[in-house]
Amino acid sequence: MSILVYYLMILKNRKGLLNMLTKSFVRILSVLMLVGLIAACSSGEDRQEKYLERAQAYFEEGDIDKARIEARNVLQINPKNTAARQLLGEISYDDGDIRKAYGMFLSVLDENPDNIAAHTSMAKIYIAVKDYDKTIEHSNSILAIESDNALVLGYKALALAGQGNIAKAEEVAAGALLLDPGSTEALGVMVQKYFNEKSNEKGLAVLERGQLANPDEVRIISMKISLLENMGKTEAVEAELIGLADRFPEESRYTQTLAKYYVRESNLDAAEAALRGFADNNEDDISAKLSIISFLLQQRSKEQAIQQAESYLDEDKDQSKFSAALAQLHLFTGDKDSAVSVLEAAVDRDPRSVGSIEARNILVSIYLQEESVDKANNLLAEVLDIEPxxxxxxxxxxxxxxxxxxxxxxxxxxxxxxxxxxxxxxxxxxxxxxxxxxxxxxxxxxxxxxxxxxxxxxxxxxxxxxxxxxxxxxxxxxxxxxxxxxxxxGDNASLVTNLVKLLVLKEDWDAARSFANRLVDSEKSRALGYFLLAGLDTRLEDQDSAIKNLKASLKAEPKGVESLTGLSSLITEKNGLEAAVAFVGEHCKNYPTQAHCRHLFGSLLAQSGKLDLAIVELEEALSLNDKLLITYRQLAKVYGSQRNKEGVVAVLERGLAATQDQGLAFDMANFYYQIGDFQKSS
Known part of the structure; x- marks a missing residue:
């Protein structure tokens, strides 16, 4: 994975490293804007200012709910207050409600098209979803007002790189780093440049300068770790990972990453020690203990994982997650009875607790696997009685x-x-x-x-x-x-076929032909591709090309019923019935066991008046496949043309016995009716 792509993934993951920003530039701008826009000229304005100050203070402290309430209080006084709207947008963004955040930032720009904080927030959203055009649009709006904004230059550089304009991206990123060596977005572009040039030492130097300028930025450390891994500097990677885990002792993801690193390096003892150390330091974090169970299962043995789960459950019998984990371990080892016993004990311990509900739901899945639907339904009824x-x-x-x-x-x-x-x-x-x-x-x-x-x-x-x-x-x-x-x-034949049909409806012939050729280029679907091309040719009344493509389809798949039938029709229309008889007859000679070919050949012979030969070919088709309904009907028609009533009845009776298709019974009744034998028809 490239450094830049890795960085973009970090940036897009709002719940990930992006939330580790301590005092983002956007929030600093927001503070400046809030202070600058509010003037205490009246009682209402005084109240707005107080609510807004409190909202900002709560936001900086991380008390999002109170910040939201205070910001809404501002809007009750003045619905057009852009500072409050900007802050509510920031809150929604941090909550993961990107659509609501987008709406708030957009409303700020409706009121004040030159609002730097709102443009910055919009650029941040658009770069995260890789809408590079919009990112550049909002970045340019800011840079027209504030040309030395390093953060926004970084966003623009990333967007330019995403568009493939690498040279310009590197130029913009270099300018951003002159203003702020710790501009994370610009660092991402420049490190990618050095990585592509195999100048990793230069990339590392740039990152280390960035760390000095912006020591609390986790994304810089993450890029550095990625680069160090590519350089094979395992000791430095380990040191950086340990540093992150130590810096965030209550954040499990950093310890998890460190443990995965140790596993990859085959140092299982260090991995287990890291996980256990985190669990010891965060005793109330149940997920930390579950991680140890998972580690033991994957890296040690099933027995050790079960023993650890049982130990945790003995220490805290009311913790349903341990019961669930132990039950799942037993299921994993094939010991269903022990799993059921653990879950039933959890239910009996406190029948109306959250843990008992979870245990019942797992039991339901077990019973459904056993197809014990009644047991499963009874437990579902119990769960929904407690928690509807x-x-x-x-x-x-x-x-x-x-x-x-x-x-x-x-x-x-x-x-x-x-x-x-x-x-x-x-x-x-x-x-x-x-x-x-x-x-x-x-x-x-x-x-x-x-x-x-x-x-x-x-x-x-x-x-x-x-x-x-x-x-x-x-x-x-x-x-x-x-x-x-x-x-x-890309090679899904069904999808391509449907797309070609849609493009034909639009009469977009070139695009339809292009997608049909995609199948032609695929060995697996070549016959279908040629068949679709023939369909296009037919729509465009190009019979020669249609015949050529159908022949190519038949060559790629000699059993192609549709291609052979289509060729028969086109050749008949263009060159006459005898030419079609000759072509299909030759195909049947080359592929004598194809029932459909025999059926088609017999049908063509019947059309040309060669009824006896037609009967021979149709009978041959039925000897190859006695379920061909169309052949029984075609053979009955031939006998009817010969006024051979017994032959008609006999072939329809044979067909009915072989296929049990009631349509043939109706055909027989209709035939008797036509010849005036109403009793048999009835």
Whole structure:
């Protein structure tokens, strides 16, 4: 992974290292703005100023809830107060509600288009989602007012690099570092430059200068660790990781990273010591103890992991997470009885506790694997009696309802989950699928669209959304979804086929041909690619090209029923029936065991009046595949043309016996009716 990509990932992960910023430049600007904009000229303005000062103080102290209340108090007095809106945007951003933050920052710019803090916040959002054009747009708005803003120059440099304008990005980043050697964004660009040039020592020197200028910035340390790893300086990597773990003794992620490093270096004792040290120093952190159990399972032995889980449970029998962990370990080792025993003990210890609910939900999954549905349903009823809106239980019950065809019941449970957790990916995915089954395709498509805003859509979501968009004739959206899906799986023949069909509807022939050729270039789907090209040629009334492509399709896949049938029709239309008979007959000679070829050859012979030869070929087709309904019907027609009533009846009876298709019984009844044998017809 490149240093720059690694850095962008850090920047995008709001819950990750970005939150480690202590006094961000944006917040400093915000403070200056708050102080500068508020003038105590009246009683209302005095109150605004006091609320705003308190809001900012709470925000700096990390008391987000109180900061939010005080900032809202400002807006109750003056809804257009841009300082309060900016602060609420910062709060929403820190809470992870990017959409609300975006709205707040945008409202600030509506009131004051030159607001530096709001433009900076917008640039930060856009660089995180890799919208480089918008990042540069907001950065330029700031730099037109404040050309020596190192932070914003860093954002612009990152965006330019993302656009591929590397030379300009490096120029802008170098300028930012002259202003502030600790500009993290600019450092990311310059370190990538030196990494690409294999000048890692220069990159390291730049980072060390950045550390001196900005010693509390964790992202600089993270880039340094990544570079040191590439340089093979393991001792320096270890020292930096230990330094981070020591600096943040209550943040498990740094100790976890250190432990993973030791595992990678095959130093399991050091890894275990790091994890145990963190757990000892954070006795109330249950996840730290669970990490030790996980480590023992993965790196030591199942027995040691079970022994540790039992020890933790003995120390704290009311801690449901230890019961759950121990049960899962027993399940992992195949000891289902012990797992059930642990979980039942947790339920009996305190039947209405949170731990007992969790234990019941695990028991439900065990019983469903055993197909003991009644036991599972009884436990689900117990859980929902104690906690009527328990998400795990509702989700399981919804799945059971949907699998039983009780669509409305399943949808009802899923809506309760989403009422409490509107961003539940699992519940929303199930709801969309259920709504499609129910026939509410519009609602299903809306939910697939919501899923795409919550996370990067996977192939299944994009494919489902495309299918529904096509069904509702929203072809532009369908095309967009298919194109996104093809970025995930470029050789998916079904997706390419659907895209070609959509492009044909738009009469975008060049694009359709381009995607069809993508399949031609794929050995696995070459026959389909040629077949699609032939379809395009047919639409454009280019028979010669269509015939050429169908022949290529048939060569790539000699069993291609559609290609052979299409060729038969085109050759008949262009060169006459006898030419088609000759072509198909030659193909059957080369591939004598293809039932469909024999059927097609017999049908062509019948059209040319060679009924006896047609019967021979059709009978040969049925000897190869006695389930071919179309062949029984075609053979009956030939006998009918010969006015051979017994032959018609015999072949239809044979077909009915071989296929059990009631359509043939109807054909027989219709035949008797036509010849006036009403009793047999009845």
């Amino acid at each position: 809106e328990n998400a795990d239980a509702l989700l399981t019950r919804a799945r059971l309802s949907l699998s039983d065809g009780e669509i409305k019941d399943g949808i009802s449970d899923l809506r309760v989950i989403l009422k409490n957790d509107p961003e539940s990916i699992v519940a929303m995915t199930l709801l969309a699928a259920a709504q499609e089954l129910e026939g509410s395709e519009g609602l299903a498509l809306d939910n697939y669209k919501k899923l795409m805003t919550l996370q990067a859509p996977d192939l299944a979501v994009l494919t489902s959304a495309a299918r529904l968009a096509i069904s509702s004739e929203q072809y532009q959206e369908a095309e967009s979804y298919i194109r996104q899906a093809l970025e995930l799986e």
